[in-house]
Amino acid sequence: MARPRGKKRTAAEAAATDSSKPEAAAKEPAKRGRVKRVRAPPRPTEYFPEKRNLEDLWLSAFPIGTEWENIDKIKEFNWNFENLERALEEGGELYGKKVYLFGSTEPQLLYVNGERKIVLIPVIIAVDCPFPPSDKIGINSVQRENEEILPMKAMKMAWVPYVPLEDRLSRIDSLKTKIFTLGCTQRRSALKHLKTERVKKFDYCMPYYMPLQPIEDEDDTVINFLYPLEPPIVDDFDWEMDDYKDFADQKVQDDILPEDEKEKFKGFLKEMVRERKRELKQAKEARKKAIDDMDPKEKEAFENIKFYKFYPVKTADTPDVGDVKSKYINRYYRNAHYLM
Incomplete structure (x- = not known):
């Protein structure tokens, strides 16, 4: 049986079909060409000043006797204690010696941006001695009737070895540091759980020395x-x-x-x-x-034994403390041998 042949399109049908192709092509959007990515200009390289080996030493010494609510005021200025660093580095007065450091603060009226303002000045006391000068804390003030002499640990304080920046990747037990700072492990966040009398004791603390x-x-x-x-x-x-x-x-x-x-x-x-x-x-x-x-x-x-009292050095962004320097330390240590 013969296979049926397909039906031929009439001339009219062919013309109608062919005429619709350009219209469909017109409706189809043209393909977008490849857009070249514009490279962002390279960021300038940021250079941070290299940290000095003993740059954070003064911050490691607890500012004993400073009210807790005032401790943050120490950081209002970018204080610089390069004089302390130089004294402990090669060629300095304290190089190679065993020293014990503690911090304190002195409120003074200074010029800040042309205006007189009460500024809490941090000071560092360095004790040149092969042994800890004391393991006790004195607690005394005009408001307190009696003086108290307590072990440092009773106020969560102790002499802590300081590790210079260049040695911080070394094993602590292998270091033979000669710098010790007074540290305090009392957490500020826990003060709200303490009795007021206990909190106030920290305000009246001072390193004891006989x-x-x-x-x-x-x-x-x-x-x-x-x-x-x-x-x-x-x-x-x-x-x-x-x-x-x-x-x-x-x-x-x-x-x-x-x-x-x-x-x-x-x-x-x-x-x-x-x-x-x-x-x-x-x-x-x-x-x-x-x-x-x-x-x-x-x-x-x-x-x-010798006492060195360090004030921050003058910089462009800190007030000048040159006119308010004093050798007096506290009622136990009395006066420093050297004012730096």
């Missing part, structure tokens, strides 16, 4: 007191120069002390003086015992 030779201090006969009234009476009383009766009468005349409070006030002063005399006697006895029990090498070291 010199071998007693210091003949004119303040030995002076007591600082706070008498509980509203408002309280805060003053000094010298038991060699002041008379109890005259002192109380003057307070009444100045409308500071009520007349009916005078006898009680005199009794308060007498008890404060008795307590201070007991403290001085105990301190002398403790010093004598400590010296008698001291190892000869340790005794020799303390006879030659």
Whole structure:
């Protein structure tokens, strides 16, 4: 049987089909050509100043005695202690020596951008001694009735070895550092869980030091007191120069002390003086015992101990502290041998 042949298109159908092809082609969008990617200009290379080997040393020393809420104020300026770094590096006064560092702060009125402003100046005390100068902390203030001498660990403090930047990839146990800083492990975030009295103790802390030779201090006969009234009476009383009766009468005349409070006030002063005399006697006895029990090498070291007090150096972005420098450290260390 013959295979049927396909039906031929008529001329009209062929013309209609062919005429529709250009229209369809017109509707089809043209293919987009390949767009060349424009390369972004290369970023300029950023260069960061190389950190100095002891650049963060001063920050490692806890600023003892500074109120917790004020510690962040130290970082208001980019303080620079290159003088401390130079003293510890080759050719410096403290190079190769064993030193113990602690920090502190001194509020001073300085010029900042042409205006006078209270600035919290950080200072660093370097103790040149082959042994730790002390493992105790003194807690004292005008507001506190009695002085306390506590082990450092009671206030979560200790002498901590400092590792210079170039040695931080080395094994700690293989290092033989000669620089130690006073560290504090008390976390600020945990302060809210402590009693107010405990938190305030940190504000009144200062490194304790007992010199071998007693210091003949004119303040030995002076007591600082706070008498509980509203408002309280805060003053000094010298038991060699002041008379109890005259002192109380003057307070009444100045409308500071009520007349009916005078006898009680005199009794308060007498008890404060008795307590201070007991403290001085105990301190002398403790010093004598400590010296008698001291190892000869340790005794020799303390006879030659030296204190260096460092202030930040002047830079373009920090206030000038040159006019407010002082050798005074605290009531235990007294004055520095060298002011840097």
